[in-house]
Amino acid sequence: MSLARACVAILTREVRLGWGAGGGALLSASFFAGSVMVAPFALGPAPDTLGKIGPGYLWLALTLASLVSLERLFQADLEDGTLDQMLLSPVPHSLQVLSKILGQWLATAMPLLAVSPIAALLVRVDPAVILPLCAQLAVGSLGLFLIGAIGAALGASIRRGGLLVALVVLPLYAPSVIFGASAAAALATGGDFFSQPFLFLCALVLAALAFAPVAAAAAVRLHVD
Amino acid sequence: MTAPARSQHAVGLQIKGLALQRGFRRLVTDFDLTCTPGEILALQGPNGSGKTTLLRAIAGFHIPAAGRITFSRAQGVGSEGAEIEEPGEVLSFLGHQDPIKAGEKLIDQLRFWADLCGASRVRVGETLARVGLTKQADLQGGVLSAGQRKRAALARLLLEDRAIWLLDEPASPLDQEGRTFLGALLDQHAKQGGIILAAVHDPLPTVTARLLTLGTLETRVPA
Numbered sequence: 001m002s003l004a005r006a007c008v009a010i011l012t013r014e015v016r017l018g019w020g021a022g023g024g025a026l027l028s029a030s031f032f033a034g035s036v037m038v039a040p041f042a043l044g045p046a047p048d049t050l051g052k053i054g055p056g057y058l059w060l061a062l063t064l065a066s067l068v069s070l071e072r073l074f075q076a077d078l079e080d081g082t083l084d085q086m087l088l089s090p091v092p093h094s095l096q097v098l099s100k101i102l103g104q105w106l107a108t109a110m111p112l113l114a115v116s117p118i119a120a121l122l123v124r125v126d127p128a129v130i131l132p133l134c135a136q137l138a139v140g141s142l143g144l145f146l147i148g149a150i151g152a153a154l155g156a157s158i159r160r161g162g163l164l165v166a167l168v169v170l171p172l173y174a175p176s177v178i179f180g181a182s183a184a185a186a187l188a189t190g191g192d193f194f195s196q197p198f199l200f201l202c203a204l205v206l207a208a209l210a211f212a213p214v215a216a217a218a219a220v221r222l223h224v225d
Numbered sequence: 226m227t228a229p230a231r232s233q234h235a236v237g238l239q240i241k242g243l244a245l246q247r248g249f250r251r252l253v254t255d256f257d258l259t260c261t262p263g264e265i266l267a268l269q270g271p272n273g274s275g276k277t278t279l280l281r282a283i284a285g286f287h288i289p290a291a292g293r294i295t296f297s298r299a300q301g302v303g304s305e306g307a308e309i310e311e312p313g314e315v316l317s318f319l320g321h322q323d324p325i326k327a328g329e330k331l332i333d334q335l336r337f338w339a340d341l342c343g344a345s346r347v348r349v350g351e352t353l354a355r356v357g358l359t360k361q362a363d364l365q366g367g368v369l370s371a372g373q374r375k376r377a378a379l380a381r382l383l384l385e386d387r388a389i390w391l392l393d394e395p396a397s398p399l400d401q402e403g404r405t406f407l408g409a410l411l412d413q414h415a416k417q418g419g420i421i422l423a424a425v426h427d428p429l430p431t432v433t434a435r436l437l438t439l440g441t442l443e444t445r446v447p448a
Contacts, residue, residue, distance in 0.1 A: 002343040009340030013329075020328035021365075081322035084286060085381070088313035089341045224286045 006091040007099040014103025024072060029111035032065035036119040047124050054123035055133055055184035058116065062137055063177055066144040069108045070165050073100070073149060074156040074220050083224055097149065097220065098213035105145040113138050129187045136187070136198055140180040143205035146212035147172045153219035176204050234388035234418040235262050236296055236315045238283070243292030245278050252278055253439060256292070262388070262418035265411060265432055267425050270439030276424035277321070279439070280391045283422070285312040296389070316389035317382045321397075323374040324381075327367030331358065334366060335380055344384045356380045357406070371398035379410065390414060392423040396430060404430040 018025035039057055043050060077083045086096055116137055120130045151169035155161035182197035243256040252275030260266065268276045281287040283294055296309040296316075309315050326334060335349045353359050356376040361369060369377065375398050382390060390411075396404050408431030411421055415432070423429055 006341045006343070009337050013333075013337050016333070017326060017329060022328055076326075077324075079322070080324050080326070081320050082324040082326075084284070084318060084320060085324050085338070086341070087286065088284065088316065088318060090311070090313055090343065091341065225281070225288070 003091055003095070006089065007095060010086075010096055010099035011103040011106070014100055015107040018104065018107030023107070024069065025107040026111055028065040028069045028108045029115055031068050032061050032112045033115050033119060035061045035064065036122050039123050050124040051126065051188075054120065054125045055129075055188045056181045057123050058120060058125070058133070058137060059140070059177055059181045059184060061119070062112070062116075062141060063144060063173055065112060066109070066141060066148055067162075067166050067169065069104065070148045070152040070169065071155070071162040073104055073152040074216075074223075075152075075161070078156050078220070078223055083220065087221070087224060093221065094213040094217040097153075097217040098209075101145055101149045101213065101216070104149075105142055109138070109141045109145060113141065126188060132193045133184055133187055135193075136180065136183050136201070139198075139205055140176055140201055143176045143201065143208050144173060146205070146208035147176065149216040150212055150219060153216040154222075156220055157223040176201060179204065234420075236298055236309070236388035236420065237261055238389060238420055238422075239293075239295045239297065240283070241293045241295075243279075243282070243294065244290040245275055245282055245287070246290040247275075247278060251290075258437070260389075260420045260422070262420060263415050265415050265421045265423075265429070265434040266437055267423055267429050267434035268437050268439060269425060274439040276439055277393055280318070280320075280393055280422065280424055283312070283389075284316060284318045284391055286318075315387055316391060317385045317387045319378050319382055319390070319392045319395055321393050323378045325366040325369065325374050325377055327365065329366055330363055331366060331369065331377060332362040335377070335384065338381045339384050342385045344386065348384060352380045352383045355383065357403075372400055372403055375399055376403065379407070383410075388418070389420045390422070392421065394425065395423055396425065396427065408432050 017023050036058070040050060043053065074083070077086070087093060089096070113134060116134045117130050120133060121127070125133060148165075148169050150172070151165040154168055155165040158164055179197045179201040183195050183201055186195040186197060187193065238258070238260040240256060240258040243253060244251065245253040256279075268279065270276055278287055282289045296312065298309065332349065332353070335353065336346055339346050339349050350362075353362055356379050358373060358376055358380065361373060375395070379395075396407055399407060408429065411429060411432050415421060423434070428434070
């Protein structure tokens with residue numbers, strides 16, 4: 001019981017800190033919204049061009065927006081000694097890391113997903129597939145946050161480590177982006193919601209759910225010395 | 226300062242042949258130490274002599290170059306003489322950084338620590354009163370002074386209620402009254418059978434502690 005209580009405490013604290021003063025939970029959402037907003041200017045407003053690349057563009061924006069929030073995932077806790085204390089708690093460290101990632105995902109990705117239907121309209125996605133597309137983005141974003149946490153953990157003690165984190169994480173993002181964008185393309189051309197690429201994406205997310213917390217916990221442990 | 230009697234602690238700490246190293250610098254070699262319940266130890270030594278590293282090694286954060294650190298339950302309590310695997314089961318660490326978040330209310334932060342270590346939330350208010358921070362409970366962490374932050378960290382220690390306290394310069398930001406209070410706290414913890422290891426420059430307030438001086442070993446290990 002105390003295990004669940006501790007995990008819920010970590011998760012809710014992450015949300016509270018993210019939404020509190022200077023938490024930066026809206027950073028990813030604003031980056032996402034901003035990058036979609038300039039898309040018609042950069043690519044031209046022609047409906048057929050935009051409509052064709054729109055679903056893929058949303059995936060691109062999601063990927064880059066999720067990178068923005070990674071840097072601060074473990075760094076603050078490492079600097080103020082919170083991480084030391086968490087290591088001394090009876091809760092397994094990988095479970096703590098998982099709760100932290102889920103908290104960060106709730107705080108950061110939810111606002112992003114909330115604006116994604118409007119973003120989809122802006123890049124001329126067929127209104128009929130907007131909601132299923134956003135549902136797929138939601139599943140994908142969880143995977144991206146989990147995988148990204150590994151990179152965030154590796155770069156936790158490096159000041160301005162965002163660049164390094166991006167370099168570590170982007171190659172690991174590739175499979176999720178490939179399957180996510182293919183699933184979106186399938187949706188746009190009238191395919192099923194549970195298309196083969198989307199099932200692959202789900203498998204990736206489940207695998208990340210199992211492995212990423214363990215890997216991130218081990219990586220973050222390296223900085224506590 | 227009349228807190229209800231807490232559980233009696235009975236955990237021993239044994240260190241054998243410990244060697245600590247930072248980079249190529251050996252800080253401590255062949256260090257032996259045995260602490261029995263109720264002992265207060267003051268670690269002294271010049272800056273850079275390895276006080277913090279020793280505390281961090283005991284807490285399991287720093288991996289020693291050699292040697293063994295073991296915790297054991299004293300005879301007659303629960304599982305007799307059983308070794309304890311995780312340092313987190315028996316020890317609390319108070320470093321020179323205070324894990325206080327600037328953008329969160331003090332009371333919420335302490336509730337979080339209570340949740341994390343499995344302490345009852347009811348004790349949070351009572352503990353805040355004990356360290357003299359009742360008025361500050363609804364303030365954001367960022368506006369607390371250094372001394373108030375240290376008091377908040379002490380409140381966390383009280384919530385965790387573990388046997389061994391590792392304190393790194395606990396008295397430094399505290400005012401006179403705070404130091405007297407810290408002394409009383411340490412005294413009470415020792416009377417309950419707790420072990421206290423504190424890295425200090427000035428003598429610990431009001432309690433008599435066994436002194437342990439870390440030398441300036443300055444030996445360089447051949448690369």
